[in-house]
Every structure is written in C-alpha cells, then in structure tokens.
Amino acid sequence: MVRISEKVYTVTSLTRAIRGLVEDGLPSLWVEGEVSNYKRHSSGHRYFNLKDEGSRIDCVMWRTRRPPGFELEDGALVRAFGKVTVWEKGGRYQLDVVSIMPVGLGALQMAFETLKRKLSEEGLFDAARKRPLPRYPKAVGIVTSPTGAAIRDLVWGFKSRYPAAELFLLPVAVQGEGSSDQIAAGIEIFNRLDLVDVIVIGRGGGSMEDLWAFNEERVVRAVAASRLPVVSAVGHEIDVTLSDLAADLRAPTPTAAAGLVVPDRAEITGELTRRREALVRALERSVSLWRERVSGIAKSYGFQRAVGRVGEERLRLDELARRIESALVRALDVNRQALKALGMRISALSPDAVLGRGYCVAHKSDGTIVRNSEILKVHDELSLKFYRGGAAAVVKEVF
Amino acid sequence: MVEDKSDTLQPSFEQAYKRLEEIARKLEENTIPLEESFRLFEEGQELLKRCNELLDRAEKRLNIIRVRDDGVQIEETDLD
Numbered sequence: 001m002v003r004i005s006e007k008v009y010t011v012t013s014l015t016r017a018i019r020g021l022v023e024d025g026l027p028s029l030w031v032e033g034e035v036s037n038y039k040r041h042s043s044g045h046r047y048f049n050l051k052d053e054g055s056r057i058d059c060v061m062w063r064t065r066r067p068p069g070f071e072l073e074d075g076a077l078v079r080a081f082g083k084v085t086v087w088e089k090g091g092r093y094q095l096d097v098v099s100i101m102p103v104g105l106g107a108l109q110m111a112f113e114t115l116k117r118k119l120s121e122e123g124l125f126d127a128a129r130k131r132p133l134p135r136y137p138k139a140v141g142i143v144t145s146p147t148g149a150a151i152r153d154l155v156w157g158f159k160s161r162y163p164a165a166e167l168f169l170l171p172v173a174v175q176g177e178g179s180s181d182q183i184a185a186g187i188e189i190f191n192r193l194d195l196v197d198v199i200v201i202g203r204g205g206g207s208m209e210d211l212w213a214f215n216e217e218r219v220v221r222a223v224a225a226s227r228l229p230v231v232s233a234v235g236h237e238i239d240v241t242l243s244d245l246a247a248d249l250r251a252p253t254p255t256a257a258a259g260l261v262v263p264d265r266a267e268i269t270g271e272l273t274r275r276r277e278a279l280v281r282a283l284e285r286s287v288s289l290w291r292e293r294v295s296g297i298a299k300s301y302g303f304q305r306a307v308g309r310v311g312e313e314r315l316r317l318d319e320l321a322r323r324i325e326s327a328l329v330r331a332l333d334v335n336r337q338a339l340k341a342l343g344m345r346i347s348a349l350s351p352d353a354v355l356g357r358g359y360c361v362a363h364k365s366d367g368t369i370v371r372n373s374e375i376l377k378v379h380d381e382l383s384l385k386f387y388r389g390g391a392a393a394v395v396k397e398v399f
Numbered sequence: 400m401v402e403d404k405s406d407t408l409q410p411s412f413e414q415a416y417k418r419l420e421e422i423a424r425k426l427e428e429n430t431i432p433l434e435e436s437f438r439l440f441e442e443g444q445e446l447l448k449r450c451n452e453l454l455d456r457a458e459k460r461l462n463i464i465r466v467r468d469d470g471v472q473i474e475e476t477d478l479d
Binding site for chain 1: 457
C-alpha cells in the first residue's frame with residue numbers, strides 16, 4: 001500500500017522532515033569502514049568518507065573533538081563513533097564523528113571509549129573536581145587484593161617513607177566476576193567508616209581484561225562520588241583506566257603511590273630542624289629588638305627627666321640627712337657639757353678631794369674606819385691615811 | 400581504632416605544623432610583647448616535640464577490614 005501525502009512540501013520543509021527522521025531515528029552509533037578522501041582543513045576540521053563494497057558516507061570530525069590517537073589516512077580500516085546529521089542547505093547527510101579508532105582493538109576498547117565519552121560528558125573527569133590530598137595523612141585506606149604484588153608494594157612504600165601513617169586494607173578481588181562490585185563497595189565502606197584520610201585503590205599490571213574492573217562504570221562512579229580523596233594506582237605507567245581519570249590523583253604504579261600520598265619522613269625531619277632553628281633565631285631577634293627598645297627608652301628625654309627628678313629627690317634626702325645629723329650632734333654637745341658639770345659635782349664628793357683639804361682617815365687594824373672614839377682603847381694601833389701617804393700610830397688616850 | 404585517648408586531645412601533625420608556622424610568623428613580626436615571644440617560643444618547642452614524636456611513631460601493623468553481615472571487623476596483622 002502506497003501512502004500519499006496531500007500536502008505539498010517545499011524543498012526546505014521536505015529536507016527538514018528528512019532531517020527529523022534521520023537525526024531522531026538513528027542513535028549515536030559505531031560504523032566500520034575504510035577511510036577515503038581524507039582531508040585536514042586549515043581550520044583544523046577533518047573531512048573524509050567511510051566506504052565499503054556497497055556504499056559510502058560523508059564524515060566530518062570537528063576540530064573540537066579529541067584528535068584520533070593514530071594516523072588517520074586513506075585506506076585505513078576504522079570504527080567511527082558519532083551521529084548522523086543532515087545539512088539542510090546542501091541537502092546532504094554526514095556522520096558527525098566524535099571518536100575514531102583503528103579496527104582490531106576489540107570490544108573492550110570500544111566499551112572503554114563509549115563509557116569514557118559518556119562519563120566525560122557528565123563531567124566526572126573534570127580537573128575542577130580534583131581535590132588536594134591531605135599533606136600528612138594519619139591513616140590510609142587501601143582497596144586491593146590481599147595477595148597481589150600491589151599490596152606488598154604499597155605497604156613497603158608507605159612504611160619506608162612515612163611509618164607514622166596507619167594502614168587499613170580492605171581486601172577485594174581485583175579481577176573476575178564481582179570484582180568491580182567489591183572495589184566500589186570498598187570505597188563506599190571507607191567513606192562510611194571515618195577511619196582514614198585518603199583512599200588508594202589499585203592493582204598490579206596485567207592485560208586490559210585483567211584491569212577491566214577499574215574501567216567499569218560502578219567503580220568509576222564510586223571513585224567520583226567518594227567524599228575522601230581517592231588515588232588510583234592501576235597497572236603500569238602506560239595503563240590508563242577510567243578510575244585513574246575519575247580519581248583525585250593517578251599514580252602510575254602502586255609503588256609510586258606512596259610517594260604521592262605521604263611525605264618523606266626524612267624530608268620533614270629536616271624541615272622540622274630548620275623550623276626549630278628559625279624559632280630560636282626569631283626569639284633571639286625579638287629579645288635583641290626589645291633590648292634596643294629598652295636602651296632607646298633609657299636615652300629618651302622623658303626617661304632622662306624622670307631620672308633627673310629622682311636625683312633631685314636624692315639631693316633633698318641628703319640635705320635632710322645632714323640636718324638630722326647636725327641636730328643630733330648639737331644635742332650630743334649639750335649633753336656632754338651637762339655630763340662634765342655632773343662629773344665635777346661627783347668628784348667633789350670623793351674622799352681624795354676631802355683628804356686634799358687636810359683631813360685624814362683612821363682605820364683600825366681590822367680595817368674599820370674610825371668615826372667615833374668610843375670604839376678605841378688605849379694602845380690600839382691605828383693606820384692613818386692622808387691626802388698623800390700615811391702613818392702608823394698608837395692610841396695614848398681616849399676622850 | 401588503635402589510637403589512645405590522650406592522642407585525640409593532642410594536635411595532629413597537620414595542626415601542630417600549621418600552628419608552628421603561625422608562631423614563626425608572629426615571632427618574626429616583632430610586634431608582640433617580649434613575654435608573649437617567650438610564651439610562643441615555648442609553645443613552639445612543645446609543638447616541635449609533638450611533631451617529632453608523631454613522626455617517630457612507627458605503625459608496625461596492617462589493619463585488615465573484614466566485612467561482616469552486621470558491620471565490619473578490624474583485624475590487626477604484624478608487618479614484620
């Protein structure tokens with residue numbers, strides 16, 4: 001049965017209808033063919049045809065697309081990924097090529113490229129998403145196989161560089177059935193546990209199939225969603241996985257990971273020593289600066305005036321002391337004269353002074369001073385003492 | 400977690416190191432009172448000690464996390 005439109009199309013409306021059918025009707029797709037008429041325009045856009053025995057299609061690869069990672073030339077057998085678009089003005093359709101690869105890379109590579117493009121468009125690999133790693137991690141979480149070479153290399157690397165870091169291993173299968181689920185769960189568990197400052201995921205080298213878990217969407221998304229920074233250390237230097245791209249930092253190998261995650265203890269020790277010396281120097285400078293300030297103040301006018309005032313006070317004190325002293329001396333003088341008079345009065349009472357006036361003292365032989373003749377008998381011997389010298393006498397008569 | 404309690408009260412290496420930088424800067428500014436300089440210097444010496452202690456501490460274990468139905472269990476294994 002033949003459908004006939006009753007509407008008369010313009011060329012433009014017809015072309016637009018064709019465009020709608022083609023662009024909406026065909027998904028983004030891979031197409032395989034041989035390159036011909038390859039031309040790289042001065043603008044940077046690439047134009048070529050893809051052909052096989054039966055047909056050909058115009059292709060364009062815009063300058064803004066990631067350049068093909070191989071030599072694109074006539075005769076090359078390629079797989080191109082893109083979308084068929086219609087150019088209304090020329091009434092022609094073409095393949096808008098997003099990425100291209102040589103045939104023979106296999107299904108894994110294609111899956112890799114497809115997922116990479118998808119996640120890249122979501123922004124999962126954006127540089128702006130990358131977070132800095134902690135400079136001095138206290139604890140490191142490792143998600144890898146407990147038996148592989150990677151865990152040995154990682155542990156050795158961490159312990160030799162920075163033994164203070166505590167290591168937590170979440171053992172997982174890194175290849176084969178279920179490995180991607182285990183790796184993704186491992187990342188999520190570390191994020192829930194709050195044990196570590198940074199996560200390292202990885203494994204040793206192997207084929208693309210061996211490393212495949214680290215290209216699986218579940219793992220790549222877990223890496224991108226991690227609250228803790230993630231370092232991806234998968235395979236050898238040349239192996240780049242999607243986990244590497246999503247991680248905050250890619251380590252070329254597990255052995256290299258420690259060098260990126262923890263500082264070198266010897267370096268920090270040196271830095272601490274320098275810091276200690278700087279601290280001592282700063283204190284010394286501070287002290288000498290204060291010393292200068294203090295001596296500056298001592299020389300200042302205000303301080304000198306204060307010192308002058310102290311001097312004046314001292315002079316007044318000295319004057320006062322002098323006045324007190326002379327008062328004391330005067331007081332002593334007065335006393336000395338009184339003492340002299342007193343001494344004269346006392347000496348007038350002394351027996352010598354009495355004897356001097358012509359009196360004498362008579363002692364009996366037992367030493368008694370004779371004051372009364374009644375104690376004397378005739379023939380008693382007396383000792384007489386004069387002002388100068390003495391004499392012995394005998395009593396002749398008592399009266 | 401194999402950390403002792405006193406440890407959580409003490410500054411981490413990063414905190415101690417940061418504070419050290421601050422102290423060195425303050426001391427070099429020369430605008431603080433002399434007594435404060437001495438106090439900062441002493442604090443700096445303490446922090447340096449703390450940093451060195453943290454660096455010298457060598458973890459000799461690898462902690463292995465075992466996932467169980469009811470949560471996780473941490474198993475310590477000696478490295479040597």
